[in-house]
Amino acid sequence: MKLWRVNSPFFILVGVIILYSISSVFGQQQTKITNSRQEIDSSSLYYALSDKDSLSFSKRLQYIASFLDRVYLDKQDSLIYLGLMRKTKLFGKIRSYDSAFVYSQKLYDLAQENRDTIYMIKAYTKLGLYHKKNNQLAEAFKYYNEAFKISRLVNDSIESGASLLQMSNIQVTLGDYSGSKTTAIDGVKYIENTPDIKRLSGLYHIISVSNLEQKNYNEALRYNQLALDLGSDSISSKIIGKNYMLVFKNTQANIFADQKNYKKAISILSGLKDNLVIQNNKYEYARVLDNLGHVKWLQNKENTESQKLLRDALKIRNEINDTGGLIASNIHLTKYYLDKEEESKALHFAEEAYKNALELKSLTSIIEALGFVFQLKDNTNEEAKVFNETYHKLSKINQSNREIYAVTKYENDKLTNENLILKAETAKKDREKIIYLFGTIILLLAAGLIFYLLQQRHKREKIRDVFNAETRISKKIHDELANDVYHVMNTIQNNTDDHEVLDRLEDIYSRTRDISRENSSFDIGENYAQELSGMLSSYSSYDTKIIIKDIDDINWQAVKPEKKIVIHRIIQELMINMKKHSQASLVAITFRKKGKKTAEISYADNGVGVDKNEIFYSNGLQNAENRINSIGGSFIFDSEKGKGFKAKIFFRVK
Template sequence: MKLWRVISFIPIVFGILFVFNSNSAFSQDVNRISRQKALNSIAQQYELSKQKTLPLSKRLAYVSSFLEVAYLYQQDSLIYNGLMQKTMLLGMMKNYDSAVIYSHKLYDLAAKNQDSFYLGISLIKLGVYHNKNNQLTEAFKYHNEAFKIYKAMKDSVMAGKSLLNMTNIQKSLGDYSGNKTTAIEGVKYLENTDKDLRSLSGLYHGISVANREQKNYEEALKYNEKALNLGIDSVSIKKIGQRYILVFKNTKANILASQGNYKEAVSILTQLESDVVVRKSMREYARVIGNLGYVKWLQNPKNTTSEKLLLQARSIRDSIRDVDGLIASNIHLTKYYLTKNKEKALQYAEAAYQNAKELNSLTSILESLGFIFQLQSDSNEEAKVFHEVYIKLQNINQSNREIYAVTKYENDKLTNENLILKAETAKKERQKVINLLGTLILILVGGLVFYLFRQRHKREKIRDVFNAETRISKRIHDELANDVYNVMTQIQNNQHSHDVLDKLENIYNRTRDISRENNNFDTGTHYSEELGNMLSSYSTNETKIIIKDIDIINWQSITPEKKIITHRIIQELMVNMKKHSHAALVAVSFRQTPKNVEITYADTGIGVDKNEIIFSSGLRNAENRIKIIGGSFIFDSEKGKGFKANICFPN
């Protein structure tokens, strides 16, 4: 009986298992069908997010819903598409902070999957949106990382495009030397292919603009022609974009105007003004008529159309909130009114400064401030001069009254004898004046000779120090460094301790650094170039160097001794920055007044306590050097607030 019960129970168990398995399979089928339906439904949402006829807010809502389902079912391919679309829409809405957040999500997913393609795209997006947010250092960093990835992938087109993004950032920072170097590197990746003519033309254009800013007008025209010549037919023009071709023509007009060829520049701009494509874009039209008004003013300051064109361009740019264009318009109007109406000139200079602050454009801030200081200084100086002239006129008038009173009295009261006596007395007085004047001239000549001998002695002393430094550095390089290197080689061959080798190599590198820092340099016609190259040599991926207005200094009029001391002091600041500051950005600007040369150094490094500055031997040496040529060296710093220094010496 028990056996029958057990046997009869077995079919029931199998039946239950069969039903359970059937239900499980059915459940899986249902889930699979449900999942497929969900994925099919969100495909429509993704397509709707791409419809340009819909408002951006609706398109963003569609792609956000699409992403929710893609994340729910962990479909990486869909998540990639959703993040790409969402970051693009956020950028179009100028919500750059959110665009950065979702670009980071794209980067994280690509990094997890080790997907180089999307890694590169996410880095470019991060660079673009940080740039739009005026975070230029961060933007440059991301574009540089993208360049490294594309270089490793041997994708020359995307590598060149990344370098174009980097050169545009350098241009906006006023780093025209760095801008040109990066652009030339980018050309190497793109000039042998026709796959991205727009980026290649952009690189040529960047080199052209940099040369114009550095006053190398022939080179500027050469690269401008290279950019224009890429658009030789309708196909290539379509690849580059008609708008970019028009920008290149506009730049050509600016270069010609800088050369003084106003007639040809006006001809190009007049043709552009009537171009149909230009007139369809308010931004481009404002750019053209603004430049046309400015060049016409340069050609003939008394013409009647410049003011109208300049004000019209500014009005258009203000209506479309073209902040970059407003800076250009306000600077043009500042220059236009500079000699005509200083009050208006100051008004437009201050407007340019506000626009530049809004755009966080370092070069435009410096340019607009330069005009503001000039105009404020001019007005103060003008008031001072008028006051001095007024006092002088009062004194002259008072003297004339006194002379007139005395003369009238003498004419009425004095006799001929008295007049003769006065004449003799006057003769004696004249002789005394002549003797006094002769003595004074002798003293002045003697003082001048003494001063010249003293200056000559100072120059000889400076040159002796310079020659001694050069000899020491040569000896360190030729003797000490090479001897250390020989010892390193011998130790390596005998397989001695690696610690000793490392220490010797450290000593060797330090001696080579000392040699480089004290090396000889040209104090003649190429001094400006050598000084700029020395500053640029400290530029790295982590540290960007901005050099402003080095070429406006009349270096030919400055003595070699002053050039030597200037070079050494600036080099000391750069070495100090490299060793201690860890700055991401360094700005060195030059300014020449009728009496002095002023050099301003500022970095964004970690700074240092003022007490530590006082005891710094390098900065103390710099201060002692500048005193030799009658200059001053003022520095300021706080921990966490960077380092600033001002160098000033007589012309």
């Protein structure tokens, strides 16, 4: 494959001018040269007119078509490249993506025929771009990966990093934050030693966003600051773009908001709201208004500004037809009205978000919106089908993207040992950091160990009595009753053919084992949320999807151990009841703060439901109510046959 091409497509024009200037010497060639010059002049005119913004797109497309007709006849490949590049750009601007695909493919075919790596990269990049704009993200990822492979082969670091930036962006859109972070970090390795600070800042931003979504707030802030530092002076800020710098500030506000540092987040967003650059960009202005309204609501659920800010953002996004922005606005308004217990309004905005997500073909947004629709709507059978299809499709795409890039990385590692050198340098830096921090770490570990031992001893003394009873019951059932039943089963099995008796004994044995498992111990310390989430997830299967929302919103460290045990047992009772009786395909468990001292846990499934009068008797949930009453909480059921089952648990956090 050639690693070069002609970079000045107008050399032909220069040649004709030179020939024309010496035509007095070669008088017999005068007519031929004049005709060639006229043809090239008219071709150049068509090309120039195709870029004139004052003309309609149809006219501009006609001019570029005329330009291509002429240069195709003369087989001027360098000019054909320019024509195809311009034509795909025009089709992209009018969102005629199918045509943009066709001419991008023609550009690639010509470049491949000429073994022109630069235009092969450009063609793949265009195919990635227009598939991305058309929300065909899996296809876009593949084309950007192909562009990366060629760029890497010809040692074009900037184009390699540019492709990885786009790939990581797609992974964020698909909710694959771990994969996105890996891809973006690889992109940084290609770009960081080049002058391309715009793409480097973009890669830092993607890493920051991925860490934010994974709740790695310190890393999110670190990479966000790296992106902002690149544009710290007026010249670099202009290179990166003022709009991008303001987007980085908006992300910084979101990080502080997730850390519950609402005052700092509001300060940043208020500053952005008053920025003239933001005000002149309706897309960004609506984004800032929406985020500001949401953060003000998070800070104070009773404030009088949030609703207007959220509504104003929604209005602007409707006016400019910003479908992606409308999803965010409608989700925020859903949460706002859900907290106000205005469920009809909350459902309206949840369904609007769902419609926007379908229009945009955003798989992650479809799943998020359906989580709220399911929580608020009675009959959700159709939505449940869409959820299942979307869930499996998203998982398949993310897995495919990871495999594609993994193969590419492996192939590139075979071609060069640069990655090995980079790893060695990184390991060397890590060793140096360890040496510098070694003394500090020892001190911290010693202090931490002492603190941990004291804390654990205190916890053990506090919860010992609570767990002892359950542990004894579980052990006794497991070691004595269940094993005795098992021995009786073996004895009867060897001496009787009465299968009915054996079946009944086996059922008793299974039930005793279930009782033992349900009363086993669990972590009520710092990992309580993960333990609770793991228990809930264990009830997920191919036929039943479990949605767990905002489990970390509750400050579990402030909840007393005995309350944690009760909450765990109640939710476990609901999940057991669901597994045995509901036939549900979708279950949503939502955790929310209700003020400073109260928490709410909402449970909803789309199962067969049960008559309200039969709840305690047919489903055995009386124990759950008794448990919640023992810690001063409350338990509310809502169910009808054929309309699923809902429950709400309220308890004091402190």
